[in-house]
Amino acid sequence: MLVLGIETSCDETGVAVYDSDRGLLAHRLYSQTQLHAEYGGVVPELASRDHVRKILPLLDEVLAAAEVSKHALDGIAYTAGPGLMGALMVGGATGTALGFALDIPVLGVHHMEAHLLAPMLESTPPAFPFVALLVSGGHTQLVSVKAVGDYQLLGESLDDAAGEAFDKTAKMLDLDYPGGPVLAKMAERGQIDRFSFPRPMTDRPGLDFSFSGLKTHTRNLIQKHRGDDVLPDEQTILDICAGFQEAVVDTLVIKCRRAVLAAGMKTLVIAGGVSANTRLRDKLKVALGKEGVDVFYARHEFCTDNGAMIAYAGCQRLLAGERNEMTITATPRWPLEQLNVPSGKIKLQEPV
Numbered sequence: 001m002l003v004l005g006i007e008t009s010c011d012e013t014g015v016a017v018y019d020s021d022r023g024l025l026a027h028r029l030y031s032q033t034q035l036h037a038e039y040g041g042v043v044p045e046l047a048s049r050d051h052v053r054k055i056l057p058l059l060d061e062v063l064a065a066a067e068v069s070k071h072a073l074d075g076i077a078y079t080a081g082p083g084l085m086g087a088l089m090v091g092g093a094t095g096t097a098l099g100f101a102l103d104i105p106v107l108g109v110h111h112m113e114a115h116l117l118a119p120m121l122e123s124t125p126p127a128f129p130f131v132a133l134l135v136s137g138g139h140t141q142l143v144s145v146k147a148v149g150d151y152q153l154l155g156e157s158l159d160d161a162a163g164e165a166f167d168k169t170a171k172m173l174d175l176d177y178p179g180g181p182v183l184a185k186m187a188e189r190g191q192i193d194r195f196s197f198p199r200p201m202t203d204r205p206g207l208d209f210s211f212s213g214l215k216t217h218t219r220n221l222i223q224k225h226r227g228d229d230v231l232p233d234e235q236t237i238l239d240i241c242a243g244f245q246e247a248v249v250d251t252l253v254i255k256c257r258r259a260v261l262a263a264g265m266k267t268l269v270i271a272g273g274v275s276a277n278t279r280l281r282d283k284l285k286v287a288l289g290k291e292g293v294d295v296f297y298a299r300h301e302f303c304t305d306n307g308a309m310i311a312y313a314g315c316q317r318l319l320a321g322e323r324n325e326m327t328i329t330a331t332p333r334w335p336l337e338q339l340n341v342p343s344g345k346i347k348l349q350e351p352v
């Protein structure tokens with residue numbers, strides 16, 4: 001089955017073609033980073049308009065790169081949520097209109113399920129069951145995954161998501177937008193233990209997270225080290241980056257270890273933008289390796305938002321017979337567990 005995937009949930013326009021027999025044929029991504037940089041965060045209306053400008057040229061480009069005609073497509077998958085309403089509508093309208101014109105099935109895909117399945121695009125994919133840590137700009141969740149569509153939420157952030165905490169801390173330090181990856185890069189040159197940071201909610205049982213206190217702690221630390229209207233000196237900024245990142249990473253590692261041990265699982269999957277963080281990957285591998293647990297993640301470009309994960313997740317569900325009516329579906333808030341289907345109903349198809 002040849003599936004076109006469209007991602008427009010936030011500030012990245014992603015389009016891809018995935019074939020259940022041949023694997024990923026092509027993918028293209030246009031990032032709106034420059035557009036939002038001067039505002040220091042995503043401006044929803046600008047995001048929607050830019051998706052409108054970019055989606056059709058990207059679609060043509062990806063079909064040409066995959067060397068397939070749109071008439072060869074068997075189905076279309078687009079991100080139906082969670083995300084920004086206007087941005088979601090662009091992908092939904094495009095996918096639905098194209099599906100209607102070509103008379104092929106269309107399916108609205110859950111953005112976090114697509115993140116969760118993105119490591120399946122790699123040459124050594126994880127096998128079910130596993131615990132997944134979903135860490136993006138909007139979500140921090142631990143999920144028990146028995147099969148596609150068999151999800152049980154084990155814990156989640158009670159306030160800020162991990163990526164959001166990275167972004168807000170970067171903003172406090174006046175780092176370039178988008179903050180997360182920039183802060184992570186600077187952390188490499190900082191001293192981890194010059195300042196002490198809390199590891200929130202790790203000293204009590206449970207699998208929930210809270211990152212807003214860590215943010216306040218960091219704000220106070222910055223305040224203490226700055227002049228009247230100047231930021232702390234460069235080395236202090238690097239040391240704050242390193243200490244902050246270490247605190248977030250340690251907190252995630254402690255909860256992941258707790259989750260896999262409690263669930264009795266031997267596989268951990270990390271997905272979403274923050275799973276691109278190398279310190280997180282390295283520390284998880286060491287800590288969970290000691291427990292005989294393997295850690296899986298997608299290649300760097302498929303950790304953050306992309307069309308390939310939408311095409312892949314959509315293909316699995318379209319093959320199982322799922323499809324939408326020819327109406328645009330956009331669901332800004334959409335709990336993952338609402339996707340549950342009888343376990344094993346959706347069997348992953350391995351490309352040959």
Ligand code: KG4
Pocket residue numbers: 010135136137138139162163164166167178179180181184272273274276277278303304305
């Ligand atoms: O999955 P994603 O692209 O979009 C959402 O679905 O939210 O995740 C974006 C988030 C942002 O908060 C970004 O700062 C964070 O992922 N991020 C990182 C890194 N790369 C992206 N955070 C820490 N370290 C990184 N290397």
Ligand code: ZN
Pocket residue numbers: 111115136137272273304305
């Ligand atoms: Zn995402």
